[in-house]
Amino acid sequence: MTRKKRSLAENVADNILAMITIDKKFSSGDKLPNEIELSEVLQVSRTTLREAIRILVAHNVLEIYRGKGTFVKNNLDLNEDLGLKELSTLQPDVKDLYEMRLIFEPQSAYYAAKRANDRELERILYYGRLEEELILKKEDRTEAEQAFHKSIAKATHNEFMNRLMPILYQAIDKGVLLSDTNEEMIQNTLNDHRMIMEFLAKRDAEGAKTAMKLHIIHAMRGFGIIE
Numbered sequence: 001m002t003r004k005k006r007s008l009a010e011n012v013a014d015n016i017l018a019m020i021t022i023d024k025k026f027s028s029g030d031k032l033p034n035e036i037e038l039s040e041v042l043q044v045s046r047t048t049l050r051e052a053i054r055i056l057v058a059h060n061v062l063e064i065y066r067g068k069g070t071f072v073k074n075n076l077d078l079n080e081d082l083g084l085k086e087l088s089t090l091q092p093d094v095k096d097l098y099e100m101r102l103i104f105e106p107q108s109a110y111y112a113a114k115r116a117n118d119r120e121l122e123r124i125l126y127y128g129r130l131e132e133e134l135i136l137k138k139e140d141r142t143e144a145e146q147a148f149h150k151s152i153a154k155a156t157h158n159e160f161m162n163r164l165m166p167i168l169y170q171a172i173d174k175g176v177l178l179s180d181t182n183e184e185m186i187q188n189t190l191n192d193h194r195m196i197m198e199f200l201a202k203r204d205a206e207g208a209k210t211a212m213k214l215h216i217i218h219a220m221r222g223f224g225i226i227e
Helices: 008-021 033-043 046-058 094-115 118-136 144-153 159-179 183-201 205-222
Strands: 062-065 069-072
Touching: 008 033, 008 046, 008 062, 008 118, 008 144, 033 046, 094 144, 094 159, 094 183, 094 205, 118 144, 118 183, 144 159, 183 205
Parallel strands: none
Antiparallel strands: 062 069
């Protein structure tokens, strides 16, 4: 079946959502910039922006207060609809978490390479480079790594993958913590992420899938999960 082509307003809505959930530019309860300013930032017409905001209001992400502006909803919970909130509070071991990553993330990279729009691809590459910079400076890279992988999941345009990310964050957080003193694992992360970004930039879906699989396998070997 041919996948339905997304409208410009849907892409803009996705970008605003990414600004909230990945870039952390806005938090629950925050007011968005006014229509003129935000349309300039997003480089779209005010008509398209209004339609994008209507989409996010309908999906319970934003709310409009007449005379006051548009705000991020205080009860924003992206796991609620699919019943994954309870799963995200579980504390599985590293082996379970990385097996889950191995099942989902290579295919996520595959679809991101095929479906990412230019702005989504730009976001992925930005966070990949930021993480590399933090690694080389020996600074905490947890948030940058989360944003890198979440940007890839977002670019699949598959809602289940986006809602699964809070669970996968547990693996990412533990991975960063456990690998910080292992120079071989850190170097593998640098090399693997560069390879993932290279294939994504070329929109090579099979290459991105293989690179992501190798990245997770390298981590699993580093932790002694697999031989």
